Amino acid sequence: MPTVGWIREDALEAFYEGTERTPDPGPPAKPTFRCPFCSSVFSIQKELHDHVYKNHRVERPVMLLGGREPSGRAVIRVPVGRSAIAFVNATAVRISIDGSDPQRCLPDAVPKKLADTRQGEMNLVLLNDSQVNAEPVSTCYAISFRIADAQELKRVEEAFAEILVSSSITRDAISCFLADQRTQGPGKEYATGLGYYCLGVLIKERPASEHLTTPLSRYRELYGSALQVLADFDRPLARLITGVIRFAMNDFSEAGSSTGYWELDLAKVLLSDPGRTRMPSSDKRAKRRPICPIDHGTARILDLAARMATQSRWSPILDDECREIANSDVLDATDHEKALAIWAAAAWRMGSTQSAIEPLTQIAAVYPFNSWAEQYLEHVSK
Numbered sequence: 001m002p003t004v005g006w007i008r009e010d011a012l013e014a015f016y017e018g019t020e021r022t023p024d025p026g027p028p029a030k031p032t033f034r035c036p037f038c039s040s041v042f043s044i045q046k047e048l049h050d051h052v053y054k055n056h057r058v059e060r061p062v063m064l065l066g067g068r069e070p071s072g073r074a075v076i077r078v079p080v081g082r083s084a085i086a087f088v089n090a091t092a093v094r095i096s097i098d099g100s101d102p103q104r105c106l107p108d109a110v111p112k113k114l115a116d117t118r119q120g121e122m123n124l125v126l127l128n129d130s131q132v133n134a135e136p137v138s139t140c141y142a143i144s145f146r147i148a149d150a151q152e153l154k155r156v157e158e159a160f161a162e163i164l165v166s167s168s169i170t171r172d173a174i175s176c177f178l179a180d181q182r183t184q185g186p187g188k189e190y191a192t193g194l195g196y197y198c199l200g201v202l203i204k205e206r207p208a209s210e211h212l213t214t215p216l217s218r219y220r221e222l223y224g225s226a227l228q229v230l231a232d233f234d235r236p237l238a239r240l241i242t243g244v245i246r247f248a249m250n251d252f253s254e255a256g257s258s259t260g261y262w263e264l265d266l267a268k269v270l271l272s273d274p275g276r277t278r279m280p281s282s283d284k285r286a287k288r289r290p291i292c293p294i295d296h297g298t299a300r301i302l303d304l305a306a307r308m309a310t311q312s313r314w315s316p317i318l319d320d321e322c323r324e325i326a327n328s329d330v331l332d333a334t335d336h337e338k339a340l341a342i343w344a345a346a347a348w349r350m351g352s353t354q355s356a357i358e359p360l361t362q363i364a365a366v367y368p369f370n371s372w373a374e375q376y377l378e379h380v381s382k
Contacts, residue, residue, distance in 0.1 A: 037133045058137045061090035061126035075144045077189055077232040079118075085111040087126065089137075094125040118147045119186060148186035155182040156191045157237055164194070165290055169202050170210060190238075193229030196222050197241055201295045204332065216332065219295075223249060236260065241292055243268070248298045250334050252368055267305035271338060274345035274372060279309055297335045300325065304339060308346035318346070319355050326359065341369045344376070353380050 033048040034041050037056040042048045062069050064086040065076075087093070087107040094102040095110065098120050110124070122143045129136035148156075159182040163173055174195050177183060183191035200222030203214050227245045230238040243259040246252070247268060255272035258265055262282040269279055294302075304325055311318065322343035326336055344359035360377040363369040 037131060056131050056134065058128055058131045058134055059089040060137055061128040061139050062088045063090075063124065063126060063139070063141055064088065070141060070143070072140060073142045073144075075146060075189070075232075077146050077148075077229070078234065079147055080115055082111040082115045085114050089128050090126040091130050091136075092127045094127065096123040097121070114143075117145045120145050146186065146189040148190060152185065152187040153190050153233070153235060156187040156194070157235075159183050159191070160194050160237075161291075164198050165292060168207075169198050169205075169293055171199075171202065174198050174202070189229060190233060193226050193233075193238075194241070196226035196229065197245065198293060200226060200245075201293050204295045204297060219332075220249065237291060240264075244292070244294055244298060248295065248334065250337060250368060263302040263306045266309055267302050267338075267342070270305055270309060270345050271341050271369070274348060274376075297331050300331070301335050301338045301342070305342050308342055311346065311350065314347055314350040314352035314355060319343075322346070322359070337363060337366055337369065341373070344373060348376060356380065 030043060032041050032043060033045050035048060035051060035056070037052070040051060042051065065074075065080060066084045087110065090107045092104055093107050093110050094104050095113065096102040097113075097117075102123070102125070107126075114122070122145065124141045124143065126139045126141070127136045128138075159177055159180045163177040163180065167173060177198075178191060178195050180191075200219040202210065203212065203216065203222060204219040206212055206216065223245045227242055230242050230245075239257075240259045240261060243254070243257070243261070243264055246254065247264060252268055252272040255268040258280075262280060265280045266282075269276055304322070308318070308322070322339065325331070326339035326343060328336075328339075331339070340359040340363045344356045344363065347353070347355040347359075356376065357380055360373050360380070364374045364377045366373075
C-alpha cells in the first residue's frame with residue numbers, strides 16, 4: 001500500500017521493525033536519597049534525615065538581653081550594658097536605625113550600638129548562614145529605645161505628685177498630667193505608665209462625678225498596661241505601684257519583695273504564706289506621706305489585713321467583720337477573693353479553725369489561694 005511524504009517506509013526500516021526486540025529492563029532500581037548539602041547518598045530516607053539533622057542542621061539565631069530573648073517587638077526603657085547583650089547561632093546581623101538602609105555587620109559589633117542608643121527605633125535581622133547550599137535562617141527584632149535619665153524621671157514624678165497625688169483623680173487631671181511639660185520627651189514612657197495606672201484606679205472606683213461608661217473590667221487591662229511599663233523602672237515609686245497592681249490582680253509571685261508600704265508587704269506575705277511565723281513589722285514612729293493613689297477597694301483590703309494581723313485572739317465579731325467585707329456588693333471579684341483569704345488565714349493563725357472553714361470552702365479552688373487553702377480545708381475536715 002503506497003504511503004505519502006515523510007512517513008514513507010523503506011525496506012531497511014521494515015526489516016528492523018520485524019527483527020529488533022526491546023531488551024528486558026530487569027527489576028526496578030533501588031531508590032536513593034541524595035543529600036542536598038553534600039555528596040552523600042543514602043538508600044534509606046531515615047538515614048538521610050539523621051544525616052541532615054546531625055551534620056547540616058541550622059539553628060535559629062537568637063538575641064539575649066540579660067539572659068532572656070526579647071519579643072519580636074520590644075521596648076527598652078532602661079540602659080542595657082554590653083555584657084548583658086549576647087547573640088547565639090548568629091553569623092551576621094543586618095541593622096537599620098531610624099529607618100535607614102540596613103547595614104550588614106558581624107554580631108560582635110552590635111552590643112555597642114545597642115548599649116549606646118537612648119532614643120530611637122532599631123530593626124535587627126539576625127542571620128545564620130553557616131550551612132553551604134542552605135537558605136540562611138533569620139530572626140527579626142524591632143526594638144524601640146525609650147531611655148530617660150534619672151533627672152527626667154524625677155521631673156515626671158514631681159508632676160505626678162502635684163497633679164494626681166495632691167488632688168482627686170479625674171480624666172481631666174490625667175490629661176493635664178500627660179500634657180505637662182515635665183512629662184514630655186524621654187520621660188514620656190514613664191508618665192504613660194503612671195497615667196495608665198491612675199486611669200485604672202478611676203475606672204475601678206467609678207465616682208459618680210465622672211459619668212463613666214467604660215466597663216469595670218477595663219481597669220484590669222489598664223493595670224496590666226501600667227505594670228508592663230513600670231516594671232522596667234528601678235525607682236521607689238515604680239516599685240510601689242507595681243506592687244499595688246500585682247496585689248490588686250491577685251499576683252503574689254513577688255510576695256517576698258519589700259515595697260516599704262507596711263500594709264501591702266504584710267498583706268502579700270499573709271495571703272501567699274499564712275503559715276509563716278513572722279510577719280513584716282511596722283515602724284509606728286516613721287512619718288508617712290502620700291506617694292501614689294490606691295483604689296478604695298484595694299485600700300479596704302489592706303486595712304482589713306492590717307487589722308486582722310494585729311489581733312491576738314479570734315471572736316464572732318471578727319467573723320462578722322470579715323464576712324461583711326467579703327460579701328460587699330461594691331467590691332470587685334478579686335477583692336472578694338482576697339477578703340475571704342484574709343478571713344481564712346487570720347482565723348487559722350489565731351487557732352479558730354472552725355471559723356476558717358466558711359472562707360476556706362469558698363477559696364479552696366480559687367487560684368492562687370488554692371495552693372494553701374485546699375490543704376487547710378482538708379486538715380480541718382479530718
